[in-house]
Amino acid sequence: MLLIRRSHRGIHPPENKNTSKIAISRLDDFDTLSIPLDMQIGPGCTPLVAKGDTVLVGQRIGEPMGGWSVPVHSSVSGTVERVKKEIMSDGDVVEYVTIKNDHKYLVSPDVKPPLINNRDDFINALRDSGLVGLGGAAFPTFVKQNPPPDKEIDLLIINAAECEPFITSDHRIMLERADEVIAGCMVTASWLGVKEVIIGIEDNKPDVVKPLEEAIKAYHRGGAEADIEIKISMLPTLYPTGAEKVLINKLTGRVVPMEGLPADIGVIVQNVTTIAFIANYLKTGLPLIRRVITLDGSAIAHPGNYDVPVGAHIEDVIKAAGGTITKPGKIIMGGPMMGKAIDELTRPILLHNNAILALSEEDAILPKEIACILCGECVRACPMILQPTSLDKAARRLDVDTLEKEYVLNCIECGCCSYVCPSKRYLVQNIIIGKGLVRAAQKKGEVD
Amino acid sequence: MLRVSASPHIRSPRTTRAIMLDVIIALIPAMFAAFFIFGPRSLAIIAVSVAASVLTEALCNLAMKRDQSIGDLTAVVTGLLLAYGLPASLPLWMAALGAIVAIGAAKMLFGGLGDNFANPAITGRIFLAVSFGSSMSNSVVLGRVAKTGLSPDLIGQATALTNAGDMDLVSQATPLAVAREMVEGDIPDSLTLFLGNHAGMIGEVSVLALLIGALWLLLRGVIDLWIPSTMIVSTVLLCWVAGGDPLMHLMSGGLIIGAFFMATDYVTSPITAKGKIIFGIGCGLLTFLMRMYSGMPEGVSFAILIMNILTPHINNWTKPVTMGGEAHAS
Numbered sequence: 001m002l003l004i005r006r007s008h009r010g011i012h013p014p015e016n017k018n019t020s021k022i023a024i025s026r027l028d029d030f031d032t033l034s035i036p037l038d039m040q041i042g043p044g045c046t047p048l049v050a051k052g053d054t055v056l057v058g059q060r061i062g063e064p065m066g067g068w069s070v071p072v073h074s075s076v077s078g079t080v081e082r083v084k085k086e087i088m089s090d091g092d093v094v095e096y097v098t099i100k101n102d103h104k105y106l107v108s109p110d111v112k113p114p115l116i117n118n119r120d121d122f123i124n125a126l127r128d129s130g131l132v133g134l135g136g137a138a139f140p141t142f143v144k145q146n147p148p149p150d151k152e153i154d155l156l157i158i159n160a161a162e163c164e165p166f167i168t169s170d171h172r173i174m175l176e177r178a179d180e181v182i183a184g185c186m187v188t189a190s191w192l193g194v195k196e197v198i199i200g201i202e203d204n205k206p207d208v209v210k211p212l213e214e215a216i217k218a219y220h221r222g223g224a225e226a227d228i229e230i231k232i233s234m235l236p237t238l239y240p241t242g243a244e245k246v247l248i249n250k251l252t253g254r255v256v257p258m259e260g261l262p263a264d265i266g267v268i269v270q271n272v273t274t275i276a277f278i279a280n281y282l283k284t285g286l287p288l289i290r291r292v293i294t295l296d297g298s299a300i301a302h303p304g305n306y307d308v309p310v311g312a313h314i315e316d317v318i319k320a321a322g323g324t325i326t327k328p329g330k331i332i333m334g335g336p337m338m339g340k341a342i343d344e345l346t347r348p349i350l351l352h353n354n355a356i357l358a359l360s361e362e363d364a365i366l367p368k369e370i371a372c373i374l375c376g377e378c379v380r381a382c383p384m385i386l387q388p389t390s391l392d393k394a395a396r397r398l399d400v401d402t403l404e405k406e407y408v409l410n411c412i413e414c415g416c417c418s419y420v421c422p423s424k425r426y427l428v429q430n431i432i433i434g435k436g437l438v439r440a441a442q443k444k445g446e447v448d
Numbered sequence: 449m450l451r452v453s454a455s456p457h458i459r460s461p462r463t464t465r466a467i468m469l470d471v472i473i474a475l476i477p478a479m480f481a482a483f484f485i486f487g488p489r490s491l492a493i494i495a496v497s498v499a500a501s502v503l504t505e506a507l508c509n510l511a512m513k514r515d516q517s518i519g520d521l522t523a524v525v526t527g528l529l530l531a532y533g534l535p536a537s538l539p540l541w542m543a544a545l546g547a548i549v550a551i552g553a554a555k556m557l558f559g560g561l562g563d564n565f566a567n568p569a570i571t572g573r574i575f576l577a578v579s580f581g582s583s584m585s586n587s588v589v590l591g592r593v594a595k596t597g598l599s600p601d602l603i604g605q606a607t608a609l610t611n612a613g614d615m616d617l618v619s620q621a622t623p624l625a626v627a628r629e630m631v632e633g634d635i636p637d638s639l640t641l642f643l644g645n646h647a648g649m650i651g652e653v654s655v656l657a658l659l660i661g662a663l664w665l666l667l668r669g670v671i672d673l674w675i676p677s678t679m680i681v682s683t684v685l686l687c688w689v690a691g692g693d694p695l696m697h698l699m700s701g702g703l704i705i706g707a708f709f710m711a712t713d714y715v716t717s718p719i720t721a722k723g724k725i726i727f728g729i730g731c732g733l734l735t736f737l738m739r740m741y742s743g744m745p746e747g748v749s750f751a752i753l754i755m756n757i758l759t760p761h762i763n764n765w766t767k768p769v770t771m772g773g774e775a776h777a778s
Contacts, residue, residue: 255771328450330450330451336457338455341450366451367459370517373714379719386768387719407770407773410770410771415456418456422463424459
């Protein structure tokens with residue numbers, strides 16, 4: 001059963017889309033790159049190379065461990081310096097392949113456009129390309145594009161909301177690679193067997209409409225996929241429009257059931273940069289080894305959009321882009337609302353990093369929380385219609401029953417509650433712990 | 449050294465202290481009205497009440513070994529709201545005692561800000577009304593105002609208040625007491641009620657001053673209209689149906705200050721719009737019942753206190769169903 005019910009909640013933090021007018025520029029010539037063999041949701045890879053091996057651009061260096069796993073490729077040519085387990089910022093221990101760049105950029109002979117004759121070929125090509133959701137979630141695309149046969153998919157939604165402050169990489173991709181975006185929509189929709197594609201965009205990017213519409217016209221002039229309709233839908237700028245469940249709801253009114261997936265209501269959502277990559281891969285066969293990041297934040301000297309190889313060290317990228325104007329106090333991978341703070345400047349750029357933000361030490365100061373005054377701001381802000389203050393308190397007293405009863409697992413961790421809280425309480429932070437408590441209790445069979 | 453913390457990494461500039469500052473700003477017009485209607489003694493009551501509130505909170509924090517919290521300005525707001533519900537003739541020590549009860553007993557003993565179940569200012573006021581009935585019902589206005597606004601008869605009965613030390617002060621019956629025929633007197637006309645030149649509690653009398661403040665709170669997004677509108681409409685409608693004068697009930701007693709400034713207290717009122725409507729109507733119904741049928745002329749404070757007690761239950765009854773949680777809920 002489809003439920004129609006719309007949520008219009010959310011927040012409007014300062015947009016800070018300072019880099020939306022700055023064209024993508026390519027950064028290369030990094031001497032050393034570290035490529036983790038697990039950047040995705042699901043199991044990672046086992047190394048295919050060892051110390052001293054020579055690698056080429058696009059060469060597979062990590063072999064999928066099966067299931068949801070996608071291969072990892074080298075982004076440069078050079079020599080493997082070491083293959084070693086290291087602790088990532090989030091505490092995971094992951095195998096890193098460190099490559100010394102020979103600056104020759106010799107492309108592997110394996111890089112050639114895939115031959116696709118049927119749907120299975122398409123899904124396999126998606127896996128071989130190493131593609132994961134590039135909007136930040138890193139969910140393997142081939143898994144998403146291959147929903148269980150009992151789910152009837154009738155709509156492909158392209159997530160181009162880019163609702164996080166600062167980030168403009170999707171915006172620039174739509175402006176500069178509109179033809180790839182549209183080609184990606186067409187080919188994906190066609191293999192998915194859907195006739196309708198909606199590109200959901202926040203209305204702070206009105207300039208993308210024209211290039212996208214022209215690209216649609218140009219594509220249809222070619223005569224292919226004439227029966228697939230692509231709609232461009234402008235949505236009010238209101239974080240978190242780009243959260244999958246929120247975007248589906250705003251565009252269609254359909255509601256993803258709690259603990260369910262978009263496929264349950266006939267929808268597949270892909271990020272716009274992910275979609276553009278699909279078109280490029282089918283044309284060139286070049287796997288996912290580079291990506292566009294927005295580099296911004298109060299400590300950055302030259303904010304902009306940079307096309308960088310995966311594995312480049314953040315420190316080197318910042319240097320290559322003109323350095324900092326003040327000592328960074330915090331480095332965020334992703335946006336300021338949901339991005340992860342990292343512990344070392346030597347960490348590499350990952351597949352799904354849409355932004356690197358360097359905040360000044362002043363902007364990195366954490367607010368001190370005081371008592372909740374029950375003002376209800378968090379309740380009014382929550383796009384999932386939860387009561388964050390109640391969940392926060394329940395999580396702090398380890399009250400699994402209340403957490404479960406008040407739908408804590410439906411929290412999408414967007415952070416609106418913590419953002420609006422006038423008492424500066426660490427709401428979403430505790431609610432995430434609460435989700436963990438419920439999951440642990442469910443595993444033990446204490447709650448249903 | 450890089451700082452590592454969980455997202456979000458940005459926070460809204462709005463703080464609890466700023467919200468309380470907005471409430472204080474919203475209460476300033478009523479302070480001016482109090483000064484013009486009741487004279488400088490009203491300011492003395494306000495000063496004592498605020499000082500005692502802040503001091504009590506500071507001392508409680510020290511005694512309870514808690515972080516100092518007076519910087520959040522909530523104690524100042526409580527002190528102001530308590531003072532606004534007192535008559536200008538009240539002995540200053542009583543005002544201080546009311547503040548000590550409001551902050552010490554109703555707020556800090558229950559865990560401080562956010563954990564109190566009842567509105568501290570209302571609790572303090574009810575404590576004073578119950579303990580010192582005659583001092584609390586003694587209502588005075590400045591002589592010069594009274595002379596122009598009141599019948600010669602009443603001025604003749606007026607008693608100069610010794611503890612006020614001000615011969616310009618005259619005592620006068622509040623409109624609600626007159627309406628209930630508890631005391632003799634005239635009910636002022638609507639304009640007088642609106643401007644506030646009549647007997648009553650120092651911060652409650654001027655509807656105009658309170659509405660200016662309420663408008664500020666609405667414009668700044670500190671409060672919404674769910675509670676005030678439902679409380680005022682239900683009180684006035686019920687009193688009118690029961691034969692009362694709707695305009696008089698709207699503009700006298702503590703209805704306006706209660707609806708906009710007391711019933712909207714975040715901590716002690718429901719969170720959701722649905723809950724706020726239930727709460728507002730409950731306040732209106734109880735105010736009506738007490739105004740029309742109880743032994744007291746005024747019922748706003750008790751009505752809000754009772755609804756404060758029901759608030760956790762209202763919050764439980766009105767818990768929203770999350771997006772996509774319908775199957776789970778059923």
